[in-house]
Structure formats: structure tokens, C-alpha cells
Amino acid sequence: MFTLISDEIEDYCEKHSSKEEDILYQLYRETFQKTLRPRMISGHIQGLFLQMISNLVKPKRILELGTFTGYSTICLAKGLTNDGLIYTIEEEPELEYIIHKYLHQTPLYSKVKLMIGKALDIIPSLHETWDIIYIDADKTNYLNYYKILLPSLSKNGILLADNVLWSGKILNHPSSDDKETKALSEFNEYVQNDNNVTNLLLPLRDGIMIVQKI
Numbered sequence: 001m002f003t004l005i006s007d008e009i010e011d012y013c014e015k016h017s018s019k020e021e022d023i024l025y026q027l028y029r030e031t032f033q034k035t036l037r038p039r040m041i042s043g044h045i046q047g048l049f050l051q052m053i054s055n056l057v058k059p060k061r062i063l064e065l066g067t068f069t070g071y072s073t074i075c076l077a078k079g080l081t082n083d084g085l086i087y088t089i090e091e092e093p094e095l096e097y098i099i100h101k102y103l104h105q106t107p108l109y110s111k112v113k114l115m116i117g118k119a120l121d122i123i124p125s126l127h128e129t130w131d132i133i134y135i136d137a138d139k140t141n142y143l144n145y146y147k148i149l150l151p152s153l154s155k156n157g158i159l160l161a162d163n164v165l166w167s168g169k170i171l172n173h174p175s176s177d178d179k180e181t182k183a184l185s186e187f188n189e190y191v192q193n194d195n196n197v198t199n200l201l202l203p204l205r206d207g208i209m210i211v212q213k214i
């Protein structure tokens, strides 16, 4: 994984941030042992960041696109209100076992609605107002997700989109013909020109676009 900071600084930050919960540590380990692309997992620092955002917003409804093994799902779910729910969409059915295995070991299990399938197929069936939306699925659809979902984001609600620096390749656009770089660049430009939101591109890990609906 590309990082904007040195390994030493990253290590220091980890050591001076709240300790990773044991269940998340186990999930992280099993993700590296059992999945083909383990580096997709958000991990300790980004997970804590998501948890803090969720704790601040106190959301009733969260939508996550791209569950992978459920690390970020658990972190986001921690801030839900008592009657809150997180809907999380993952296209790979083989990941279901590990997601359930770890969710079952948390008190958050009943608050998580895992939906297996393609996000663009499932989103139209969801009739909710979202307090947090976390976009972390296929990069080529980021702008589609944004356009479809912004109307259902609550006023002052938060939308987060991960990997918007794309390992620094974002700086190569427009000369790059890589379709993901191109799509992420179009997404970043669109958000930057959207007068309906306040946005911050935070250089955390692979870049997180944070959008608040005005």
C-alpha cells in the first residue's frame, strides 16, 4: 500500500492512537491469511478514523459500499444510535463467511444488514435517508454512486470516499489512460465543483474525500 508518510511515522502514529480492539486485530490477521487482496482492508488507523466520525455523527442509518471482510463495517457501526442500522454491500459471496464470523463476535451484529450483490443493482431498492455514506467499492463507479446517493444523504450528513489519491497516480491524470485513475480524477473534480457540499480531501492513507451536505 502506498503511504504518504514514512513507515516510522506510521508506526509512531499507531503507537500513539487507541489500541486496536482484539476482535479487529484477529479479523485483520485472518484477512491476510485467507483473502487474495488483503491490502484492501482499512486497518487500525483508518478504522479508528471511521469510528470517530461515526461517534461524532451518531448516525441512525449508514450505507457502506464495499464490505470486503467487514473491518470498516464494524468500525462505522460503533457510532450508530440504539435503533441505528448499517447497510453494507459486497459483491463477492465468498467473503460472507468471514464477515459473519467476526460480526457474530460483536454486540453490533443485529445492526448490520449485509447485502451481497453489485452496489448499483442494490441501491435502488434501499429507501432510506443516510447520515453517513462510505464509498469503498469499484473506483470506476464512484461518480455514479455520488450522483445517485447525494439526494438521499441527510442535511449535514457525511459522505466519505476512500482511495481518492489512488497511490499518487491521481497526479498523472489526464495523461494516464488507466480507467480507475481517470474515474477517480473525474470524481474529485466533480465534488470540488459541487456547490451543495463542503469537501475536504484528507491525505490519510490512500486519500479520503470527506463531503458534508450543506
Ligand SMILES: C[S@@+](CC[C@H](N)C(=O)[O-])C[C@H]1O[C@@H](n2cnc3c(N)ncnc32)[C@H](O)[C@@H]1O
Binding pocket: 040, 041, 042, 043, 065, 066, 067, 068, 069, 070, 071, 072, 073, 089, 090, 091, 092, 117, 118, 119, 120, 136, 137, 138
Ligand atoms: C477496498 S475493498 C473494501 C474494504 C473495506 N471497506 C474495509 O475497509 O476493510 C473493496 C470491496 O468492494 C467490493 N466491490 C467491488 N465492486 C463492487 C460492486 N460493484 N458492488 C459491491 N461491492 C463491490 C470488492 O469485492 C471488495 O471487497
